[in-house]
Amino acid sequence: MKTASFDDRLPVFDRVESGVRSYSRSFPKLFNKAVGATIYDEKGNSYTDFLAGCSSLNYGHNDPDLKKALIEYISEDGIAQGLDMFTDAKEQFLSSFETYILKPRGLDYRLQFTGPTGANAVEAALKLARKVTGRTNVISFTNGFHGVTLGALAATGNAKHRAGAGTPMAGVTRAAFDGYYGPEINTADLLNQQLSDPSSGIDAPAAIIVETVQGEGGLNAASPEWLRQIEGIAQAHGALFIVDDIQAGCGRTGGFFSFEEMGLSPDIVTLAKSISGMGLPMALTLIKPEHDIWTPAEHNGTFRGNNHAFVTARAALEKFWADDGFAKEVADKAELLADRLGRIAQTHDLRLRGRGMMLGVDAGSGERAAEICAACFDNGLIIETSGSHDEVVKVLAPLTISDVQFRAGLGILETTFAEAFATRNSAAA
Amino acid sequence: MKTASFDDRLPVFDRVESGVRSYSRSFPKLFNKAVGATIYDEKGNSYTDFLAGCSSLNYGHNDPDLKKALIEYISEDGIAQGLDMFTDAKEQFLSSFETYILKPRGLDYRLQFTGPTGANAVEAALKLARKVTGRTNVISFTNGFHGVTLGALAATGNAKHRAGAGTPMAGVTRAAFDGYYGPEINTADLLNQQLSDPSSGIDAPAAIIVETVQGEGGLNAASPEWLRQIEGIAQAHGALFIVDDIQAGCGRTGGFFSFEEMGLSPDIVTLAKSISGMGLPMALTLIKPEHDIWTPAEHNGTFRGNNHAFVTARAALEKFWADDGFAKEVADKAELLADRLGRIAQTHDLRLRGRGMMLGVDAGSGERAAEICAACFDNGLIIETSGSHDEVVKVLAPLTISDVQFRAGLGILETTFAEAFATRNSAAA
């Protein structure tokens, strides 16, 4: 097909695509190319990407080594779709995951290749926890996000997404996340009291599922102490402890897992987003061997054998996780990020949210946050919001972004905040 | 990583992969390459593929034109993961879908790019139907398969998959598929009676979801008359009519949709499996414009913007569906298939099942069917079973398979059936 101008090409989206699309409303350009932390539109304009595919592009767009590995694989007629058959690409991914991720961390997990979406990995985790324990109740947390298929959606907090179900959802009890009721109240104690009370009305749980940093719920970061307490509560009450590491994992918060060096040992971990390294659909449910009681194909899915993703995933593990160099780089960038966002927050008397390279500023309201993101986009920066009221301006830059580009992007952000608050300040003056 | 021998490499699967894997149990080889209808293992042995990624590889493995388009796209740093932003690749896919699929068939649908799994497309369809109608009940059919995430699983019939839920599922009422109770009973009449009776206990449905040919449930093919009656029942009772065309669509039964030339006009159609053309994860929910009432992002999913798949999907539409040449070829192959399987069925007094290039032979029992598939694999043919008791040997060859290879594969099948039944015959003699 020939290339028409954007004005000619835009209407097809309105004509043929469902109104459910969302990001294209904030960033109404036709994009056609992307490298590293930069996306280009068809007119050649470039944008710095502080969204990074919602953290599915932690290593940036089209990393040259991943790209090379994939092109080679395709060129040699490597298997694209392998269901759950043994393939070369899968074997190499498994081996590298064992070598670079599991062994060095002393972890013992079985990998379930679920349908290649995070929601599917969560569905598998919850199903398995119910099967293992013979219980149906699952504890999830305020502001948690775990996906929008019915089983995962039941565990998700967001009212708009929940309304999409069109039917009441069951099987999940909501507990308050760390700090939800303010610093005075230890919400883990509240949960423990309820689970310890045979008359509380909270049914004995199959699992407690938690994000260490709530990516969609407002970049709320749980403390290691609180997470350890939650894990202990799960154990004490016979429930599996599940960490949904889909957004916070794969280096986003520093280590490969977001819970490293916290002394945690989750029964199940879900991974997706950046696991393939190049943004290709892939999801994993990591299961402690003693819980891996699935019968063959009990949970299945046609695309669980997306071998292209296995190829790039392996390449990513080899490139970024064979030693601790990358983790250190990420730590440095996270420090820079904390400094710069901290300055913004301090200047405008706002709260910082999040952890590692998953940090944001609570702009005080969804309106102001949206306004700031829109102004950023006008200045060539793609950035989005998070939180109950979309009030947090969230930086999810590629972890591989160069310092120069990172500083430039943060500069745009700082200026935009300043301009946005100038009106208020002047009005208040 | 270095390449070890298979004996060295196999154990990683046992060590690190979940026991949920299934096809690798039937085909315990390490595969590393595939072209057209042929898969190769690492020792260079070739196998004819009558499984075709469970119909997700209708155009065969690594079709040269699709492969070329994809390599070019990646080489030029085309966007891999675009969330639901406007991208060049998506625009071209939408335009070609409009041009080659919708317009020629006089169809008007909005395309929702759901998370790239069939289950996710079904979840979106059911959620939307509930939202549109304000009702919660969904009618699905005996032996239906719609996926294993909780919302889709509720509509799925298979007990093993249902057991995986670990919790009771709600919101779905089961009706009998066409012919379920034998030729004497019109099951659509039964359903209509129940829905017309205010005291039947069947709540007014949001939707009736049906496969025209039940791919997993035993290759049961519904008649056009029955499908039209079901559509009429849906309309009469205020329910949306949903065709799950994930396995039967994309040419598998002849036309692009499995319900073409039947006079049907589904409110929602789900597509996945072969829509990307190359086996890459992609799924679509097609929605009549009047039902496209989603709010932005109400149903979302990180990988709904798998642009690699959009590229190959567009290439596939242009190559295979720009005119009716391919459909005619498929019709010819389907005729050959019907002849050859018909001969097998007649010889051994067995029943033929299915339609188009989705045809099988009911081997009488799951044990015999498994035995036949195993023997075929020993002879270089990959083929699988289907049905309540896995009793149907199911041919899902690539639609692009050459006549020579197709006949050879069918020859293996015929011989294997003959050998399998020889024992019985001799025993009976």
Added chain:
Amino acid sequence: MKTASFDDRLPVFDRVESGVRSYSRSFPKLFNKAVGATIYDEKGNSYTDFLAGCSSLNYGHNDPDLKKALIEYISEDGIAQGLDMFTDAKEQFLSSFETYILKPRGLDYRLQFTGPTGANAVEAALKLARKVTGRTNVISFTNGFHGVTLGALAATGNAKHRAGAGTPMAGVTRAAFDGYYGPEINTADLLNQQLSDPSSGIDAPAAIIVETVQGEGGLNAASPEWLRQIEGIAQAHGALFIVDDIQAGCGRTGGFFSFEEMGLSPDIVTLAKSISGMGLPMALTLIKPEHDIWTPAEHNGTFRGNNHAFVTARAALEKFWADDGFAKEVADKAELLADRLGRIAQTHDLRLRGRGMMLGVDAGSGERAAEICAACFDNGLIIETSGSHDEVVKVLAPLTISDVQFRAGLGILETTFAEAFATRNSAAA
């Protein structure tokens, strides 16, 4: 309080009672007295009662022996409310139930005194069946009525009642009652096929619950053969077989249980309505000893010790069930009823419905049936409708009604039918 005239007294109902009341709309008189089959309004008008408290007054109003026993009991300060403590009245009821009901029929049941409503007895039955089997699904039938509390309502077919739930209900799968699809189709075979098919989508049931005659659902009487087949299906599939005998039991269809002499042995039987004999609230769940696995108070309810009802219940058992005299009388009356209703049905080419003293005529439409009942009331006969569309005029006379009064009532009915159909006939002429 002083007695005001009816015109003065009626408004309090509109002012203070909920609009949920129903029978008072059909019979808008103020009733103050009742003996046997006769009810009196405050003006002294008498009405023959063919409704009998919806079969909760099988022995008529204020039977002299029951009344005497109750007055004596109260006069002597017998315990009215005993929770589930051992009381004299309860002991005597249990002994007489054992002596007159269980022993002569060779039955071995444990009696659970549930909250004194039929719905509560059904709730207990379903809960226990789920507990015994560890399964959650329950099979109930089209047009079945089992009560309107949430657990029982899930098993009830009527759409109006179901709508009252205000929430979707789960845990029940609907099967077709005997004859539901006409005489050609054996609906038990359909159910058996579904339960035998691991891919039918019908989860293995905890119980099958059935009324032998559907009192609210249109007086559909199941055949003994069909019921035996259903019981066999329950056994074969590991489900408990529950007979809800709340409306059809206590002599209404001839024997004490509606299923006597059918060769059935239900695992659980529910009784309510006429069990107290005098219309006092009482309900029983009869449980085979091996299924009586309740922990103490696991299912409870304040009014499960309504000792007044135990007193009248015992008196009723002694008076009516110590020998087979009463059953024979009922059989004679049922014959008379069948003759007279048969004549009506034949004359107007209508269908007879029901069994024993639970018989009715399908008037062809709810409108006509309502019209006939209204005209009967004008002539001093209280009678109501039943069925999906309230199309069946249902005779539920006290079983103790005198022949003279019975014939007189039936005479009113016959005349009313004749008048109602006269218009139609003359119009058709």
Added chain:
Amino acid sequence: MKTASFDDRLPVFDRVESGVRSYSRSFPKLFNKAVGATIYDEKGNSYTDFLAGCSSLNYGHNDPDLKKALIEYISEDGIAQGLDMFTDAKEQFLSSFETYILKPRGLDYRLQFTGPTGANAVEAALKLARKVTGRTNVISFTNGFHGVTLGALAATGNAKHRAGAGTPMAGVTRAAFDGYYGPEINTADLLNQQLSDPSSGIDAPAAIIVETVQGEGGLNAASPEWLRQIEGIAQAHGALFIVDDIQAGCGRTGGFFSFEEMGLSPDIVTLAKSISGMGLPMALTLIKPEHDIWTPAEHNGTFRGNNHAFVTARAALEKFWADDGFAKEVADKAELLADRLGRIAQTHDLRLRGRGMMLGVDAGSGERAAEICAACFDNGLIIETSGSHDEVVKVLAPLTISDVQFRAGLGILETTFAEAFATRNSAAA
């Protein structure tokens, strides 16, 4: 039937009654008579009743005026069972309820006569709230008890009762009752935060249902301030405010309703237990007129017309609630009770629980509480426990108990506590 000795008569319970019975295990005597606050066993032993039918006998056993009214009614062939037809007895009850209860308190409610159990009144309340709001979620509280039919059980906290369901229950979200997390935490604030947060995962509620004093959950009494805040939260979030006054109402806590003089105006109130005055089964759902949107018979139940109960209920209203004399007497008795239990609590360093004539002492453990109750019974006092661990010894004496008998009973209790704690004290010394 002749009267056998107790030794002869006891076995029938083991032989024929379900093991679900409970109170008879604590009080294994055969009772045959009761007057006021005294129950007699068949050997003529008398017991003071501090259980009072779990507060269903607030006016004592066989109050002479209620008994007289009932005997007269029965003697004159008053209607026993009237379904929901207009009867003299019902009219008089409605009028007296309007005159003595509603009007003096400035209340405007419609009375729904539900099936005569508290659970049924709760089921009706929840169904109606869902119907009125079009929402399904209901907020109930930790340690709440609302009955054991499936809809009510979902709102009940007790794990043993919940386990009886045999199936997961949905549609209820649990909030923490007043003081649940200790005096520092205002649990109403926690609930409000969750309901105000669109991402908390708590679906917008149809209703908030609360007991002002949790009768089964441990005599936890909510403060008026907390209750007003909860009512305000319900209003602010579009939910109905339901007070379940089944155990705390009918004078138990002083006024006719437990929430009088608190400035509350519940949308729905449930009553049962003592509403009939004599322990006869009766239940009411009081509905603000604007919410009375039931269609006729949408919620029904055969025994909703238990006219015997209407007769005694009217007599009780006239005798006890025509002026404020009774309420004052109850207040005096409550003061006495608080003094005496307070002394016990102080002596043994225990906590007092409850309010009005619904007061208890937390004995520290279920074992000790059971021991105390057993010892009381040996001394002629019937008393029971309450609470998550059955740790509260609960006084539910008839409100009409004479001072002499009340003091005597409390004396037994005091002595028993002293003896029970003597061991501990001596051991500690």
